[in-house]
Amino acid sequence: MWAFNFLLLSAALFSIGVFGVIARRNAVMVLMSIELILNSVNLNLIAFALMNNSIDGHVFALFVIAVAAAEVGVGLAMVLMIYRNRRSISLDELSEMKG
Amino acid sequence: MTLASLFAQADGGVNVAQNVGFYIIAAGMLWAAFRVVSTKNVVHAALWLVVVLGGIAAQYILAAAEFVAISQVLVYIGAVMVLFLFGIMLTRATIGADTDVFNKGWAVGIPVALLVFGVLAYVTIDFTEDSLLVDPTEEQIAATTTAISDGYLGPYLVPLIAVSFVLLAAAIGAIVLARKD
Known part of the structure:
Protein backbone atom coordinates (compact mmCIF):
# COMPACT_ATOMS: atom_id res chain seq x y z
CA MET A 1 0.00 0.00 0.00
CA TRP A 2 1.33 3.42 -0.94
CA ALA A 3 2.23 5.55 2.05
CA PHE A 4 0.32 8.56 0.68
CA ASN A 5 -3.04 6.75 0.34
CA PHE A 6 -4.25 7.56 3.84
CA LEU A 7 -2.70 11.03 3.79
CA LEU A 8 -4.37 12.01 0.50
CA LEU A 9 -7.73 10.67 1.68
CA SER A 10 -7.50 12.67 4.88
CA ALA A 11 -6.41 15.78 2.94
CA ALA A 12 -9.56 15.44 0.80
CA LEU A 13 -11.77 15.00 3.87
CA PHE A 14 -10.10 18.03 5.49
CA SER A 15 -10.79 20.17 2.41
CA ILE A 16 -14.44 19.09 2.29
CA GLY A 17 -14.75 19.97 5.99
CA VAL A 18 -13.18 23.40 5.39
CA PHE A 19 -15.69 24.01 2.60
CA GLY A 20 -18.53 23.02 4.94
CA VAL A 21 -17.34 25.38 7.68
CA ILE A 22 -17.18 28.28 5.21
CA ALA A 23 -20.36 27.60 3.26
CA ARG A 24 -22.89 26.31 5.78
CA ARG A 25 -25.40 28.61 7.41
CA ASN A 26 -26.80 26.25 10.08
CA ALA A 27 -24.62 26.09 13.21
CA VAL A 28 -25.23 22.34 13.67
CA MET A 29 -24.02 21.69 10.12
CA VAL A 30 -20.87 23.72 10.82
CA LEU A 31 -20.23 21.50 13.87
CA MET A 32 -20.61 18.43 11.61
CA SER A 33 -18.01 19.87 9.21
CA ILE A 34 -15.67 20.40 12.18
CA GLU A 35 -16.14 16.70 12.99
CA LEU A 36 -15.03 15.88 9.42
CA ILE A 37 -11.87 17.96 9.95
CA LEU A 38 -11.06 16.34 13.31
CA ASN A 39 -11.56 12.87 11.85
CA SER A 40 -9.25 13.58 8.94
CA VAL A 41 -6.57 14.61 11.44
CA ASN A 42 -7.12 11.36 13.32
CA LEU A 43 -6.70 9.38 10.11
CA ASN A 44 -3.41 11.21 9.54
CA LEU A 45 -2.21 10.33 13.04
CA ILE A 46 -3.00 6.64 12.52
CA ALA A 47 -1.25 6.66 9.14
CA PHE A 48 1.86 8.24 10.70
CA ALA A 49 1.79 5.61 13.46
CA LEU A 50 1.76 2.93 10.75
CA MET A 51 4.56 4.62 8.78
CA ASN A 52 6.84 5.05 11.80
CA ASN A 53 5.87 1.74 13.45
CA SER A 54 5.09 3.65 16.64
CA ILE A 55 2.19 3.62 19.09
CA ASP A 56 2.17 7.36 19.81
CA GLY A 57 -0.16 8.09 16.91
CA HIS A 58 -2.82 5.80 18.39
CA VAL A 59 -2.51 7.51 21.79
CA PHE A 60 -2.82 10.96 20.21
CA ALA A 61 -5.81 9.85 18.12
CA LEU A 62 -7.61 8.73 21.27
CA PHE A 63 -6.83 12.09 22.89
CA VAL A 64 -8.30 13.85 19.85
CA ILE A 65 -11.43 11.68 20.07
CA ALA A 66 -11.89 12.65 23.74
CA VAL A 67 -11.38 16.37 23.06
CA ALA A 68 -13.75 16.21 20.07
CA ALA A 69 -16.46 14.66 22.25
CA ALA A 70 -16.05 17.51 24.76
CA GLU A 71 -16.10 20.06 21.92
CA VAL A 72 -19.34 18.68 20.48
CA GLY A 73 -21.02 18.74 23.90
CA VAL A 74 -20.12 22.36 24.61
CA GLY A 75 -20.79 23.44 21.00
CA LEU A 76 -24.27 21.97 20.93
CA ALA A 77 -25.06 23.49 24.34
CA MET A 78 -24.06 26.89 22.95
CA VAL A 79 -26.21 26.31 19.85
CA LEU A 80 -29.17 25.39 22.06
CA MET A 81 -28.71 28.56 24.12
CA ILE A 82 -28.51 30.73 20.99
CA TYR A 83 -31.63 29.05 19.61
CA ARG A 84 -33.50 29.61 22.87
CA ASN A 85 -32.63 33.31 22.87
CA ARG A 86 -33.11 34.09 19.18
CA ARG A 87 -35.31 31.27 17.73
CA SER A 88 -32.69 30.86 14.98
CA ILE A 89 -29.27 29.25 14.57
CA SER A 90 -28.30 30.92 11.30
CA LEU A 91 -24.72 32.00 11.74
CA ASP A 92 -25.00 35.01 9.41
CA GLU A 93 -27.61 36.59 11.70
CA LEU A 94 -25.28 36.58 14.71
CA SER A 95 -23.70 39.98 14.19
CA GLU A 96 -23.99 41.74 17.57
CA MET A 97 -20.23 41.67 18.06
CA LYS A 98 -19.48 43.19 14.67
CA GLY A 99 -17.15 46.17 15.07
CA MET B 1 -8.31 -20.45 1.81
CA ASP B 98 -34.42 23.58 4.24
CA THR B 99 -34.61 26.41 1.74
CA ASP B 100 -31.39 28.31 2.39
CA VAL B 101 -28.67 26.15 3.92
CA PHE B 102 -25.75 28.08 2.43
CA ASN B 103 -24.30 31.45 3.33
CA GLU B 139 2.81 -9.99 17.13
CA GLN B 140 2.73 -6.21 16.69
CA ILE B 141 -1.03 -6.23 16.00
CA ALA B 142 -1.66 -8.45 19.03
CA ALA B 143 0.42 -6.17 21.26
CA THR B 144 -1.15 -2.89 20.07
CA THR B 145 -3.68 -2.51 22.89
CA THR B 146 -1.05 -3.43 25.48
CA ALA B 147 1.24 -0.78 24.04
CA ILE B 148 -1.54 1.84 24.12
CA SER B 149 -2.26 1.12 27.78
CA ASP B 150 1.46 1.21 28.58
CA GLY B 151 1.60 4.61 26.89
CA TYR B 152 -1.38 5.96 28.81
CA LEU B 153 -0.16 4.76 32.20
CA GLY B 154 3.46 5.65 31.43
CA PRO B 155 4.68 8.71 29.53
CA TYR B 156 1.17 10.04 28.75
CA LEU B 157 -0.26 9.80 32.29
CA VAL B 158 -0.31 13.56 32.93
CA PRO B 159 -2.01 14.37 29.58
CA LEU B 160 -4.55 11.62 30.33
CA ILE B 161 -5.45 13.24 33.67
CA ALA B 162 -5.59 16.63 31.96
CA VAL B 163 -7.99 15.26 29.32
CA SER B 164 -10.20 13.82 32.05
CA PHE B 165 -10.41 17.30 33.60
CA VAL B 166 -11.21 18.75 30.16
CA LEU B 167 -14.08 16.28 29.81
CA LEU B 168 -15.35 17.09 33.31
CA ALA B 169 -15.20 20.83 32.64
CA ALA B 170 -16.94 20.38 29.28
CA ALA B 171 -19.73 18.30 30.83
CA ILE B 172 -20.33 20.86 33.60
CA GLY B 173 -20.09 23.73 31.12
CA ALA B 174 -22.61 22.10 28.77
CA ILE B 175 -25.07 21.63 31.64
CA VAL B 176 -24.63 25.24 32.78
CA LEU B 177 -25.08 26.58 29.24
CA ALA B 178 -28.05 24.47 28.24
CA ARG B 179 -30.20 24.38 31.38
CA LYS B 180 -33.22 26.63 31.74
CA ASP B 181 -33.07 28.99 34.69
Whole structure:
Protein backbone atom coordinates (compact mmCIF):
# COMPACT_ATOMS: atom_id res chain seq x y z
CA MET A 1 0.00 0.00 0.00
CA TRP A 2 1.33 3.42 -0.94
CA ALA A 3 2.23 5.55 2.05
CA PHE A 4 0.32 8.56 0.68
CA ASN A 5 -3.04 6.75 0.34
CA PHE A 6 -4.25 7.56 3.84
CA LEU A 7 -2.70 11.03 3.79
CA LEU A 8 -4.37 12.01 0.50
CA LEU A 9 -7.73 10.67 1.68
CA SER A 10 -7.50 12.67 4.88
CA ALA A 11 -6.41 15.78 2.94
CA ALA A 12 -9.56 15.44 0.80
CA LEU A 13 -11.77 15.00 3.87
CA PHE A 14 -10.10 18.03 5.49
CA SER A 15 -10.79 20.17 2.41
CA ILE A 16 -14.44 19.09 2.29
CA GLY A 17 -14.75 19.97 5.99
CA VAL A 18 -13.18 23.40 5.39
CA PHE A 19 -15.69 24.01 2.60
CA GLY A 20 -18.53 23.02 4.94
CA VAL A 21 -17.34 25.38 7.68
CA ILE A 22 -17.18 28.28 5.21
CA ALA A 23 -20.36 27.60 3.26
CA ARG A 24 -22.89 26.31 5.78
CA ARG A 25 -25.40 28.61 7.41
CA ASN A 26 -26.80 26.25 10.08
CA ALA A 27 -24.62 26.09 13.21
CA VAL A 28 -25.23 22.34 13.67
CA MET A 29 -24.02 21.69 10.12
CA VAL A 30 -20.87 23.72 10.82
CA LEU A 31 -20.23 21.50 13.87
CA MET A 32 -20.61 18.43 11.61
CA SER A 33 -18.01 19.87 9.21
CA ILE A 34 -15.67 20.40 12.18
CA GLU A 35 -16.14 16.70 12.99
CA LEU A 36 -15.03 15.88 9.42
CA ILE A 37 -11.87 17.96 9.95
CA LEU A 38 -11.06 16.34 13.31
CA ASN A 39 -11.56 12.87 11.85
CA SER A 40 -9.25 13.58 8.94
CA VAL A 41 -6.57 14.61 11.44
CA ASN A 42 -7.12 11.36 13.32
CA LEU A 43 -6.70 9.38 10.11
CA ASN A 44 -3.41 11.21 9.54
CA LEU A 45 -2.21 10.33 13.04
CA ILE A 46 -3.00 6.64 12.52
CA ALA A 47 -1.25 6.66 9.14
CA PHE A 48 1.86 8.24 10.70
CA ALA A 49 1.79 5.61 13.46
CA LEU A 50 1.76 2.93 10.75
CA MET A 51 4.56 4.62 8.78
CA ASN A 52 6.84 5.05 11.80
CA ASN A 53 5.87 1.74 13.45
CA SER A 54 5.09 3.65 16.64
CA ILE A 55 2.19 3.62 19.09
CA ASP A 56 2.17 7.36 19.81
CA GLY A 57 -0.16 8.09 16.91
CA HIS A 58 -2.82 5.80 18.39
CA VAL A 59 -2.51 7.51 21.79
CA PHE A 60 -2.82 10.96 20.21
CA ALA A 61 -5.81 9.85 18.12
CA LEU A 62 -7.61 8.73 21.27
CA PHE A 63 -6.83 12.09 22.89
CA VAL A 64 -8.30 13.85 19.85
CA ILE A 65 -11.43 11.68 20.07
CA ALA A 66 -11.89 12.65 23.74
CA VAL A 67 -11.38 16.37 23.06
CA ALA A 68 -13.75 16.21 20.07
CA ALA A 69 -16.46 14.66 22.25
CA ALA A 70 -16.05 17.51 24.76
CA GLU A 71 -16.10 20.06 21.92
CA VAL A 72 -19.34 18.68 20.48
CA GLY A 73 -21.02 18.74 23.90
CA VAL A 74 -20.12 22.36 24.61
CA GLY A 75 -20.79 23.44 21.00
CA LEU A 76 -24.27 21.97 20.93
CA ALA A 77 -25.06 23.49 24.34
CA MET A 78 -24.06 26.89 22.95
CA VAL A 79 -26.21 26.31 19.85
CA LEU A 80 -29.17 25.39 22.06
CA MET A 81 -28.71 28.56 24.12
CA ILE A 82 -28.51 30.73 20.99
CA TYR A 83 -31.63 29.05 19.61
CA ARG A 84 -33.50 29.61 22.87
CA ASN A 85 -32.63 33.31 22.87
CA ARG A 86 -33.11 34.09 19.18
CA ARG A 87 -35.31 31.27 17.73
CA SER A 88 -32.69 30.86 14.98
CA ILE A 89 -29.27 29.25 14.57
CA SER A 90 -28.30 30.92 11.30
CA LEU A 91 -24.72 32.00 11.74
CA ASP A 92 -25.00 35.01 9.41
CA GLU A 93 -27.61 36.59 11.70
CA LEU A 94 -25.28 36.58 14.71
CA SER A 95 -23.70 39.98 14.19
CA GLU A 96 -23.99 41.74 17.57
CA MET A 97 -20.23 41.67 18.06
CA LYS A 98 -19.48 43.19 14.67
CA GLY A 99 -17.15 46.17 15.07
CA MET B 1 -8.31 -20.45 1.81
CA THR B 2 -10.04 -17.13 1.92
CA LEU B 3 -10.14 -14.52 -0.78
CA ALA B 4 -7.93 -12.23 1.27
CA SER B 5 -5.14 -14.78 1.64
CA LEU B 6 -5.41 -15.49 -2.09
CA PHE B 7 -4.80 -11.83 -2.91
CA ALA B 8 -2.29 -11.13 -0.16
CA GLN B 9 1.21 -10.24 -1.30
CA ALA B 10 0.38 -11.11 -4.91
CA ASP B 11 2.18 -8.11 -6.36
CA GLY B 12 5.66 -8.10 -4.87
CA GLY B 13 4.95 -6.65 -1.42
CA VAL B 14 1.78 -4.73 -2.29
CA ASN B 15 -1.21 -6.15 -0.44
CA VAL B 16 -3.88 -6.15 -3.18
CA ALA B 17 -6.85 -6.92 -0.91
CA GLN B 18 -5.89 -4.05 1.39
CA ASN B 19 -5.67 -1.67 -1.55
CA VAL B 20 -9.01 -2.76 -3.04
CA GLY B 21 -10.71 -2.36 0.32
CA PHE B 22 -9.08 1.02 0.83
CA TYR B 23 -10.22 2.45 -2.49
CA ILE B 24 -13.80 1.15 -2.20
CA ILE B 25 -14.19 2.55 1.34
CA ALA B 26 -12.42 5.80 0.38
CA ALA B 27 -14.76 6.38 -2.56
CA GLY B 28 -17.82 5.83 -0.37
CA MET B 29 -16.42 8.10 2.32
CA LEU B 30 -15.65 10.94 -0.09
CA TRP B 31 -19.14 10.77 -1.61
CA ALA B 32 -20.72 10.72 1.87
CA ALA B 33 -18.54 13.64 3.02
CA PHE B 34 -19.59 15.59 -0.08
CA ARG B 35 -23.23 14.90 0.76
CA VAL B 36 -22.67 16.05 4.37
CA VAL B 37 -21.67 19.52 3.17
CA SER B 38 -24.09 19.73 0.23
CA THR B 39 -27.44 18.20 1.25
CA LYS B 40 -30.29 20.53 2.08
CA ASN B 41 -31.81 18.31 4.77
CA VAL B 42 -30.09 18.59 8.16
CA VAL B 43 -31.09 15.09 9.30
CA HIS B 44 -29.75 13.60 6.06
CA ALA B 45 -26.46 15.43 6.65
CA ALA B 46 -26.21 13.77 10.09
CA LEU B 47 -26.93 10.34 8.59
CA TRP B 48 -24.33 10.84 5.83
CA LEU B 49 -21.89 11.79 8.58
CA VAL B 50 -22.50 8.34 10.10
CA VAL B 51 -21.30 6.81 6.79
CA VAL B 52 -18.11 8.91 6.89
CA LEU B 53 -17.38 8.03 10.52
CA GLY B 54 -17.99 4.32 9.87
CA GLY B 55 -15.69 4.46 6.84
CA ILE B 56 -12.99 6.05 8.96
CA ALA B 57 -13.37 3.22 11.50
CA ALA B 58 -12.93 0.73 8.64
CA GLN B 59 -9.79 2.58 7.48
CA TYR B 60 -8.42 2.34 11.04
CA ILE B 61 -8.86 -1.43 10.88
CA LEU B 62 -7.04 -1.48 7.51
CA ALA B 63 -4.24 0.52 9.20
CA ALA B 64 -4.02 -2.08 12.02
CA ALA B 65 -5.49 0.25 14.68
CA GLU B 66 -8.33 -1.91 16.01
CA PHE B 67 -8.57 -0.26 19.43
CA VAL B 68 -8.95 3.21 17.91
CA ALA B 69 -11.51 1.83 15.45
CA ILE B 70 -13.68 0.44 18.25
CA SER B 71 -13.33 3.71 20.17
CA GLN B 72 -14.37 5.57 17.02
CA VAL B 73 -17.52 3.46 16.68
CA LEU B 74 -18.41 3.79 20.38
CA VAL B 75 -17.71 7.51 20.77
CA TYR B 76 -18.62 8.95 17.38
CA ILE B 77 -21.31 6.71 15.95
CA GLY B 78 -22.69 5.89 19.38
CA ALA B 79 -22.52 9.10 21.40
CA VAL B 80 -21.68 12.07 19.19
CA MET B 81 -24.31 11.20 16.57
CA VAL B 82 -27.01 10.96 19.26
CA LEU B 83 -25.93 14.41 20.47
CA PHE B 84 -26.14 15.76 16.92
CA LEU B 85 -29.59 14.30 16.34
CA PHE B 86 -30.79 15.76 19.65
CA GLY B 87 -29.30 19.11 18.69
CA ILE B 88 -31.08 19.03 15.32
CA MET B 89 -34.41 18.01 16.85
CA LEU B 90 -34.22 20.69 19.56
CA THR B 91 -33.32 23.53 17.19
CA ARG B 92 -34.81 22.77 13.78
CA ALA B 93 -37.63 25.03 12.68
CA THR B 94 -38.52 23.32 9.39
CA ILE B 95 -39.32 19.66 8.74
CA GLY B 96 -37.72 18.20 5.61
CA ALA B 97 -35.53 20.11 3.19
CA ASP B 98 -34.42 23.58 4.24
CA THR B 99 -34.61 26.41 1.74
CA ASP B 100 -31.39 28.31 2.39
CA VAL B 101 -28.67 26.15 3.92
CA PHE B 102 -25.75 28.08 2.43
CA ASN B 103 -24.30 31.45 3.33
CA LYS B 104 -24.43 34.27 0.82
CA GLY B 105 -20.71 33.95 0.11
CA TRP B 106 -20.65 30.14 0.01
CA ALA B 107 -18.88 30.01 -3.37
CA VAL B 108 -15.73 31.37 -1.72
CA GLY B 109 -15.44 27.97 0.01
CA ILE B 110 -14.77 26.13 -3.26
CA PRO B 111 -11.47 27.85 -4.21
CA VAL B 112 -10.37 27.81 -0.55
CA ALA B 113 -11.03 24.05 -0.26
CA LEU B 114 -9.32 23.35 -3.61
CA LEU B 115 -6.30 25.44 -2.56
CA VAL B 116 -6.03 23.63 0.78
CA PHE B 117 -6.31 20.25 -0.93
CA GLY B 118 -3.77 21.22 -3.58
CA VAL B 119 -1.18 22.34 -1.05
CA LEU B 120 -1.75 19.30 1.20
CA ALA B 121 -1.61 16.86 -1.73
CA TYR B 122 1.56 18.44 -3.12
CA VAL B 123 3.31 18.35 0.25
CA THR B 124 2.12 14.79 0.95
CA ILE B 125 3.29 13.37 -2.37
CA ASP B 126 6.53 15.33 -2.20
CA PHE B 127 7.16 14.03 1.34
CA THR B 128 6.29 10.35 0.93
CA GLU B 129 7.32 10.00 -2.76
CA ASP B 130 6.70 6.32 -3.59
CA SER B 131 7.47 4.72 -0.26
CA LEU B 132 5.33 1.73 0.71
CA LEU B 133 3.69 1.07 4.07
CA VAL B 134 5.09 -1.99 5.81
CA ASP B 135 2.40 -4.38 7.02
CA PRO B 136 2.70 -4.90 10.79
CA THR B 137 3.40 -8.41 11.96
CA GLU B 138 0.91 -10.54 13.88
CA GLU B 139 2.81 -9.99 17.13
CA GLN B 140 2.73 -6.21 16.69
CA ILE B 141 -1.03 -6.23 16.00
CA ALA B 142 -1.66 -8.45 19.03
CA ALA B 143 0.42 -6.17 21.26
CA THR B 144 -1.15 -2.89 20.07
CA THR B 145 -3.68 -2.51 22.89
CA THR B 146 -1.05 -3.43 25.48
CA ALA B 147 1.24 -0.78 24.04
CA ILE B 148 -1.54 1.84 24.12
CA SER B 149 -2.26 1.12 27.78
CA ASP B 150 1.46 1.21 28.58
CA GLY B 151 1.60 4.61 26.89
CA TYR B 152 -1.38 5.96 28.81
CA LEU B 153 -0.16 4.76 32.20
CA GLY B 154 3.46 5.65 31.43
CA PRO B 155 4.68 8.71 29.53
CA TYR B 156 1.17 10.04 28.75
CA LEU B 157 -0.26 9.80 32.29
CA VAL B 158 -0.31 13.56 32.93
CA PRO B 159 -2.01 14.37 29.58
CA LEU B 160 -4.55 11.62 30.33
CA ILE B 161 -5.45 13.24 33.67
CA ALA B 162 -5.59 16.63 31.96
CA VAL B 163 -7.99 15.26 29.32
CA SER B 164 -10.20 13.82 32.05
CA PHE B 165 -10.41 17.30 33.60
CA VAL B 166 -11.21 18.75 30.16
CA LEU B 167 -14.08 16.28 29.81
CA LEU B 168 -15.35 17.09 33.31
CA ALA B 169 -15.20 20.83 32.64
CA ALA B 170 -16.94 20.38 29.28
CA ALA B 171 -19.73 18.30 30.83
CA ILE B 172 -20.33 20.86 33.60
CA GLY B 173 -20.09 23.73 31.12
CA ALA B 174 -22.61 22.10 28.77
CA ILE B 175 -25.07 21.63 31.64
CA VAL B 176 -24.63 25.24 32.78
CA LEU B 177 -25.08 26.58 29.24
CA ALA B 178 -28.05 24.47 28.24
CA ARG B 179 -30.20 24.38 31.38
CA LYS B 180 -33.22 26.63 31.74
CA ASP B 181 -33.07 28.99 34.69
